[in-house]
Amino acid sequence: MVTFLAGGTGTPKLLAGSGSVFPPSSVTVVGNTGDDVELGGLLVCPDIDTVLFLGGDILDRDTWWGIADDTTATHDELERLADAAGLAAGPRYLDDEAQTAGRRLARWRRFSGVAEFMLIGDRDRAIHVTRTGLLDEGETLTAVTERLAGALEVPWRVLPMSNDPVATLIHTPQGMMHFQEFWVARNGEPAVDRVEFRERGATLTRSVGDALTDPVVVGPSNPVTSIGPMLAVDGVPEALAETTVVAVSPFVEDRVFSGPAADLMAAAGYEPSTAGVAEAYPFADAFVLDTADETGLDRPVVRTDIAMDEPGDSTRVARAVQEALEVAAR
Ligand code: GDP
Numbered sequence: 001m002v003t004f005l006a007g008g009t010g011t012p013k014l015l016a017g018s019g020s021v022f023p024p025s026s027v028t029v030v031g032n033t034g035d036d037v038e039l040g041g042l043l044v045c046p047d048i049d050t051v052l053f054l055g056g057d058i059l060d061r062d063t064w065w066g067i068a069d070d071t072t073a074t075h076d077e078l079e080r081l082a083d084a085a086g087l088a089a090g091p092r093y094l095d096d097e098a099q100t101a102g103r104r105l106a107r108w109r110r111f112s113g114v115a116e117f118m119l120i121g122d123r124d125r126a127i128h129v130t131r132t133g134l135l136d137e138g139e140t141l142t143a144v145t146e147r148l149a150g151a152l153e154v155p156w157r158v159l160p161m162s163n164d165p166v167a168t169l170i171h172t173p174q175g176m177m178h179f180q181e182f183w184v185a186r187n188g189e190p191a192v193d194r195v196e197f198r199e200r201g202a203t204l205t206r207s208v209g210d211a212l213t214d215p216v217v218v219g220p221s222n223p224v225t226s227i228g229p230m231l232a233v234d235g236v237p238e239a240l241a242e243t244t245v246v247a248v249s250p251f252v253e254d255r256v257f258s259g260p261a262a263d264l265m266a267a268a269g270y271e272p273s274t275a276g277v278a279e280a281y282p283f284a285d286a287f288v289l290d291t292a293d294e295t296g297l298d299r300p301v302v303r304t305d306i307a308m309d310e311p312g313d314s315t316r317v318a319r320a321v322q323e324a325l326e327v328a329a330r
Contacts, residue, residue, distance in 0.1 A: 001214040002325070003028045007226025008035070008047040009064045009258065010250050011219025012054050014321070015156070016061075017314030021322050024055075024155030028211040032221075033141070033160045034168035034197060034229025037180050038106035040113015042128040043135065044120065046180075047226065048145060048160055049127060055154030058123075070121025082115035090117030091181040105141065108167035108198045109178055117185050142205050159211060161230045164202035168225050170195055179225055188260040192267035195224055197232035204235035212239035215325050220250035220257070220306065223280045224264035240283035246324040247284040248306060248317060249274045252293045257307065285328035288320045300327045 002022050004011055006029050015029065031048035038044070046065060053059035053067055060068040082089070092112040099108050111117070120128070127148060134144045140163045149158045168179040172190035182188060204212075221227055230236050254273040256262045262272035270276035274295040278287065286300040293303070304320040307313060 001026050001028070002217060003030060003211040003214045004217045004219055005030050005032075005221070005227060005230060006047060006051055006219055007032050007221035008050040010221045010248070011217075011226075012050050012059075012064060013308040014217075014219045014248065014314050014317055015051070016054060016308075017311060018318035018321075019155075020315055021318035027155075028157040028159060028214070030159050030161055030208055030211060030230065031145075032226045032229050033162065034166050034225060034232075035179055036105075036109055036167075037118070037178065038103070038110045039116060039118060039120070039128075040111075041132065042113075042125070043103075043105060043132045044118065044128050045131070045141075045145075045160070048158065049124070051156075051158055052127075052145075052148055052152050052154055055149065055156055055158070056152030058152070066119070066121050067123045070123045072119060072121055074122055074125060075116055075120055078113065078116045087114055090115040091178075091185045092117075093178060093181060103135070105135065105163075105165050107165045108169060109165070109180075111178075111181075118180060140205075142207055157211075159205070159207050161208060161236070162202040162233045163205055164233075165199055166202045166229045166232055167198045168195065168229055169198055183260060188263065192263050195228065195264060195268055197229050200232065202233045204233055204239070208233075209235065209239060212236070212243060215244040215246070215329070216240060217321055217325070218245060218247040218281060218284065220248040222250065222259055222261040222264065223270070223277050224261065224268045227280075228268070237283065244325060244328045245281070245284045246286050246288065246321055246328055247277065247281050248288040248321060249277050249290070249293065251277060252290040252306070253295055286324040288317065288324050300324070302327065 036045045060066045094110045141160045170182040171194040251274045265272040290306040302320045302324040
């Protein structure tokens with residue numbers, strides 16, 4: 001058995017071709033929920049959905065989010081209506097009182113549905129309607145996620161990191177904003193003063209606790225906004241310290257493959273590089289680094305080409321992960 005910790009790009013890319021190395025029936029994926037938002041009353045879980053859509057073989061692999069060839073009729077009409085009604089474009093983050101009213105899971109991640117700022121496809125939206133409906137009927141996010149994984153015939157077990165809310169908030173000179181506003185609406189352009197995970201006190205579910213007793217692979221995800229929220233869940237750092245952990249770098253020395261990891265690492269007080277990743281992961285027993293990455297680390301390293309662009313690349317990286325797990329367990 002092996003457990004992967006996943007954001008929405010790097011780890012899913014690794015999972016895509018990992019099947020011949022890690023049989024899917026032996027894999028649990030713990031997904032980040034710090035990026036989740038409630039949009040017009042619907043809970044959207046971007047990182048978990050990427051894993052579900054990948055496993056269900058319906059992911060749009062150009063963007064690594066959304067369903068391939070989805071239509072956007074509802075989204076387009078929401079934009080048209082807002083425009084016709086003279087309403088300013090989103091994101092329309094709700095006021096503090098609204099953030100803490102209603103569904104607890106939506107705390108500090110609640111946006112009005114007016115002028116929807118994230119592009120939600122029509123089939124994609126059906127996932128969010130079903131998820132939110134089942135939450136309203138009293139199911140936990142863990143149970144709902146397992147049900148959706150079954151419906152999409154996802155071959156892995158997929159678990160949210162917690163049933164409690166953790167919202168990733170970015171403090172900038174222009175004020176505080178939810179991570180999705182920072183990244184999707186503002187292209188990661190505002191300077192980052194500080195990253196906050198609100199609320200504290202989220203607890204580990206029994207399922208995640210069990211999954212973290214197996215060897216753990218921290219895929220090449222953003223250490224701050226994809227893995228950071230997991231480390232803010234009570235019990236997760238302790239569980240990782242106990243088990244064998246291998247991490248794949250999302251950097252080649254100080255070069256990031258994609259996304260805002262470098263700026264966010266710097267704001268979180270880490271060097272934006274492989275060395276900074278190693279510092280952020282004191283629980284990692286071994287690392288998989290790129291062949292061109294000469295960073296010297298105080299823990300064992302397996303090197304391979306860690307760029308995952310073509311089919312087959314992720315199988316190569318998965319083999320290196322397996323080797324690193326063997327080295328780490330020695
Ligand atoms: P997010 O939720 O979309 O931010 O996705 P993740 O946190 O899962 O992944 C983002 C990270 O993936 C970035 O820091 C990238 O550097 C890393 N990444 C993207 N493509 C690759 C790749 O081909 N190889 C490796 N090693 N890392 C990658």
